Amino acid sequence: MLKNPNTKYSAFPPVALADRQWPSRQITHPPIWMSTDLRDGNQALFEPMNAARKLQMFRKLVAIGFKEIEVAFPSASQTDFDFVRQLIENGEIPDDVTIEVLSQAREHLIRRTMESVRGARRVIVHIYNATSPVFRETVFGMSRDEVRQLAVDSVMLVKQLAAEQPGTEFVLQYSPETFTATELDFAREVCDAVVAAWDPQPGEKVILNLPATVEVAMPNVYADQVEWMHRHLARREQIVLSVHPHNDRGTAVAAAELAMLAGADRVEGCLFGNGERTGNVDVVTLALNMYTQGIHPGLDFSDINSVARISEECTQLPVHPRHPYVGDLVFTAFSGSHQDAIKKGFERQRPDAPWAVPYMPVDPADLGRSYDSVIRVNSQSGKGGVAHLLQAHYGLVMPRRMQVEFSAAVQRLTDRSGQEVDAHQLWTLFGEEYFEADAPVRYVAHHLFEAGSRQGIRIEAEVGGQPVVFTGEGNGPVEAAVAALGVPIRVQGFEERSMGEGADAAAVAIVEVAMDGVAGSCFGAGMHRNTVTASVRAIVSAANRIRVRRGDTAAATEAADCAT
Ligand SMILES: CC(=O)SCCNC(=O)CCNC(=O)[C@H](O)C(C)(C)COP(=O)(O)OP(=O)(O)OC[C@H]1O[C@@H](n2cnc3c(N)ncnc32)[C@H](O)[C@@H]1OP(=O)(O)O
Ligand SMILES: CC(C)C(=O)C(=O)O
Numbered sequence: 001m002l003k004n005p006n007t008k009y010s011a012f013p014p015v016a017l018a019d020r021q022w023p024s025r026q027i028t029h030p031p032i033w034m035s036t037d038l039r040d041g042n043q044a045l046f047e048p049m050n051a052a053r054k055l056q057m058f059r060k061l062v063a064i065g066f067k068e069i070e071v072a073f074p075s076a077s078q079t080d081f082d083f084v085r086q087l088i089e090n091g092e093i094p095d096d097v098t099i100e101v102l103s104q105a106r107e108h109l110i111r112r113t114m115e116s117v118r119g120a121r122r123v124i125v126h127i128y129n130a131t132s133p134v135f136r137e138t139v140f141g142m143s144r145d146e147v148r149q150l151a152v153d154s155v156m157l158v159k160q161l162a163a164e165q166p167g168t169e170f171v172l173q174y175s176p177e178t179f180t181a182t183e184l185d186f187a188r189e190v191c192d193a194v195v196a197a198w199d200p201q202p203g204e205k206v207i208l209n210l211p212a213t214v215e216v217a218m219p220n221v222y223a224d225q226v227e228w229m230h231r232h233l234a235r236r237e238q239i240v241l242s243v244h245p246h247n248d249r250g251t252a253v254a255a256a257e258l259a260m261l262a263g264a265d266r267v268e269g270c271l272f273g274n275g276e277r278t279g280n281v282d283v284v285t286l287a288l289n290m291y292t293q294g295i296h297p298g299l300d301f302s303d304i305n306s307v308a309r310i311s312e313e314c315t316q317l318p319v320h321p322r323h324p325y326v327g328d329l330v331f332t333a334f335s336g337s338h339q340d341a342i343k344k345g346f347e348r349q350r351p352d353a354p355w356a357v358p359y360m361p362v363d364p365a366d367l368g369r370s371y372d373s374v375i376r377v378n379s380q381s382g383k384g385g386v387a388h389l390l391q392a393h394y395g396l397v398m399p400r401r402m403q404v405e406f407s408a409a410v411q412r413l414t415d416r417s418g419q420e421v422d423a424h425q426l427w428t429l430f431g432e433e434y435f436e437a438d439a440p441v442r443y444v445a446h447h448l449f450e451a452g453s454r455q456g457i458r459i460e461a462e463v464g465g466q467p468v469v470f471t472g473e474g475n476g477p478v479e480a481a482v483a484a485l486g487v488p489i490r491v492q493g494f495e496e497r498s499m500g501e502g503a504d505a506a507a508v509a510i511v512e513v514a515m516d517g518v519a520g521s522c523f524g525a526g527m528h529r530n531t532v533t534a535s536v537r538a539i540v541s542a543a544n545r546i547r548v549r550r551g552d553t554a555a556a557t558e559a560a561d562c563a564t
């Protein structure tokens, strides 16, 4: 890179528009959308779509709700020409959808383009020529007047050829290509000349499209340029003012949003920002940005995953995992504090209340995405995510202090593996940590008996591989089991919940115990279809775990001593 880039690049000059209005406006309704996936998107692919892929994409665009679709550059290839014919001849175009075709401002290309749409009900014919100084001088070798005349002559030719096809309603679209790098007064001059040449009748409109063919400045500059045109164009009421942002600076979405504030009625773009170089503006992001502000965009992304899969299939380009709204990771939180807040947010969110889940600008369910993938667990995760996954997948509700305790075990696992763990792995770890905490005492079976007015218990177990029996009494099975084990633990909390339903239902008992000489508390858990068995197992689990925590080297002997 240059030490002083100023010698090679200079800042884009500001637009003289001191009384600009767009900064204090708001977007209140969606624009007219135009999908150029099958044209600008298609021309930018390693391998342009074949007819089958084009048709698949066309049908998806129709299903999403696009009413204007640029389907081809018919004079570019036989594939594109034939595709337009196929759409028309096979009745693929719904009555409320208008196809659009693009051509350079060159006679033989325009003739071929007009031939391709013969028989269509309604067509937008899109003519372009570049208008900026560098194109005038370097590419065309034309003066301003010649460039304006090129546009006018082409439009007149379209008009003449359109008159020869009276059964088709023709709408003109004109783009001063490289608009953003064109002097505004000249862009206006060409556009006004084009509208005058087409001369729309009362009630008719011409589409004037102002492309950021290359995004060369900040989005506020584009907004100024669009507002300037909006305020200076002749016959504005007969113009649909359209924008076509590209994403060279990564700000196409912002540019389109500000352009709408500045007076644009229509936006051209592609799904997920496909298109030349860094892409066209991403219409999905634009539409869903609007949706999150309470404005229905008029496009349906309620099954956004299927849109992404079809786009990937047709373009052979992957959607980035962090792509807004659609990426595999965008409804996923790995870090602990995010997971905690999301979990609390989901618990609190009522279905009919305004959306208020932290870190989530949109309800994933509105886009057909599930909550299941919301929280994932890796070494950056905390208790919230772990608890959410176990609750969501296994119905296990852990007391808060147990969440803290268990998340330390998860942390050890993720630190060791360096990988994400899923709900199944968490459940397995939970089992190993609590249900299978069988040292020094391994529970085998138990029997309850009456001991006068008290509850007696006989626990059959193994200690160090040897069968042992513990007996005790208490006010209930839990107290009796504690007494039988002979470990000086105090039960501080006990919870039992059923998991699953009907004949397959199992009870999970969770017990929190404390012991002198051991800081804090320790949890145990047992699972069984019989609730008492689950409780006894939980006591054995807790007693074992707290002794291990105490660092009992003599635990096995001590346990054996307690046996009767
Ligand atoms: C910004 C955009 O996305 S614009 C759309 C771009 N998309 C495409 O180009 C895809 C399809 N294009 C093609 O298949 C071909 O370019 C064709 C069939 C249209 C034309 O092919 P060719 O006749 O071989 O011309 P080529 O592609 O080299 O284009 C350059 C010529 O077109 C002229 N030209 C370029 N754009 C325009 C325009 N909008 N209006 C008039 N002439 C133009 C150039 O001045 C140059 O003319 P020259 O050969 O007399 O110097
Ligand atoms: C044809 C025009 C509208 C274009 O794609 C562009 O300028 O980016």
Ligand SMILES: [Mg+2]
Binding pocket: 040, 211, 213, 244, 246, 276, 280
């Ligand atoms: Mg383009």
